[in-house]
Amino acid sequence: MRKNIGAGVVFVLVICLSSAITWRFMQDSGTPQNRGAQAAAIPVELADIHIGSIAQRREFTGTLEAEGQLIVAPKISGRVERLHVNLADPVTRGQVVVELDNAEYLQAVAQAEAEMAVAKANLLQAKSLLEIAERELSRVSALRKRGLSSESAYDAAVIAQLTRKTQLEVSSAELQRAESLLNLSQIRLGYTRINAIWQGGDGQRIVGERFVEEGDTVSANTPLLRIIELNPIRAVFYVTERDYGQLKSGQQASVSTDVFPGLQFLGEIVRIAPVFRENTRQARVELKIANVDGRLKPGMFVRATVELTRVQDAILVPEQALSQRDSAFGVFIVDEGQTARWIPVQPGIQNAGQVQIQLTAEADQQVMERLLATQVVTLGQQLLDDGMPVQIPAKQISATQAIPPSREHVQ
The missing domain is CATH 2.40.420.20 (conserved putative lor/sdh protein from methanococcus maripaludis s2 fold)
Structure with missing residues (x-):
């Protein structure tokens, strides 16, 4: 009985295994297209x-700089008497911006004028004495020809005439020296009024920095004011060797800054340094940007996007x-x-x-x-x-x- 049951189980297993193999074969028999x-x-x-067309662009980061600037400094030492301009004030070319205490220099001019007056008087006196000596020489010379004057009197008259002539030349030189000293003292007096004078660019600039206050005592060449030109303004960035060869003067650039998000300012490459900095292996590139409304200021951080090439x-x-x-x-x-x-x-x-x-x-x-x-x-x-x-x-x-x-x- 047990043998019959075991044979039945084996038969059932064989039937199931055969059915599975048949089903698998039918699945595999389908064409690749059907699968x-x-x-x-x-x-x-x-x-x-x-x-x-598509353009290849590169973005560089840099800083804005003033296209032109003037550091106002005195040529003489003195006390700041008056500041005619303050921070952010407009300045016209040639305008007086600072005055120094001029009392000492006024006195120097007055003294030079007095010395010049003395020199002029000495010159007039020397001319008069020379005329007298020449007349005396003429009188003695006429008497000598008539045998009424000795040789010694004639020699004395000649020496006197030469002496007066020399004195006239000395007086004339002293007058020239007095005039020169007067001019010098007047020039030094003029140095107490400091003008903002620059070459080229716009005729009006703006005070970017003030370094002193009224009443300060300054020495010669001490910076007093920094006067800058805002239009146009310069953007400066540095490039590596990889980008250097693709840049050239005249290329256009789009400049943006976080101060004015969403705004783009048009710039143009105007200068590319012919040398690389040894410590960074980078070259300086300068952009010129129109800044008519003066919104861009020196020192701002900017991003400049330059079109390197374009494919049509x-x-x-x-x-x-x-x-x-x-x-x-x-x-x-x-x-x-x-x-x-x-x-x-x-x-x-x-x-x-x-x-x-x-x-x-x-x-x-x-x-x-x-x-x-x-x-x-x-x-x-x-x-x-x-x-x-x-x-x-x-x-x-x-x-x-x-x-x-x-x-x-x-x-």
Whole structure:
């Protein structure tokens, strides 16, 4: 009895195993096409391909500097009597901005004038004495010719005339020296009135810094005021060797600052240093920025975006469409059968969410036409392989038909 039961169990197990093998064989006997049809399609989203221009830009950080500045300093020492301007006041070219105590220099001028008056009187006296000596020499010379005057009297008259002539020359020189001293004292008196004088640029500037107060005693060449020019203003940044070769004078730049968020100021590269700093291996670059309203101020931190190059008629796709497989870049397109196709590409310039792509050297004209006649996958490509079925949203199905690529200009 037990033997019959065991044989029945074995029979049942054999029947179950045979059924499982048969079912598995029927599943495997389906064609590859049928198996692909049974595979689940990957939902994706598509985006258009554009033909247009794209620019490569580089952003640099820097600082604003005054295009022109004047450090007002006295040529003489003295006490600051009066400051005619204060911080942020406008200054006109040639305007008196500071006055020093001039009492000592006024006295020096008065003394020089008195010495000049004495020198003039001495000169008049010397002229008179010379005239008397010349008349005496003429009288003695006439008497000598008539034999009425001795040789010694004649010699004495000649010596007297020469002496008076020398005294006249000395008096004349003393007068010139007195005039020079008077001019010098007047110049030094003029130094007590300090003018803001600069060359070139606008005729009006602004006081950027004040270093002294009224009543301070200053020595010669002590800075009193810093007068700056705000329009135009200069932006300075430093570049490495990698970017140096792509910059040149005349390139346009867009400048922004956190002080005025959302505003862009147009600048132009005007100077590029011919040498690099040894400690940083960077070169100085200067931008000239129009600042008519004076909103930009020296010392502000700025960001300058410079257009290094621009490519026309480039193939542009969204950055999300670019994928990487085994260190190779490419994009997925969808053919008419809603099947994903992998197109190897070489990425180029990236800007404003767009990337320039170029077909690899192995691609032919047919691949190019195929690429430009469809759309690229921008969502879901991480799950795709070449030849896999995809599921496209209904609103984008018509976009998979052959359509010409649009033209776009990427700033």
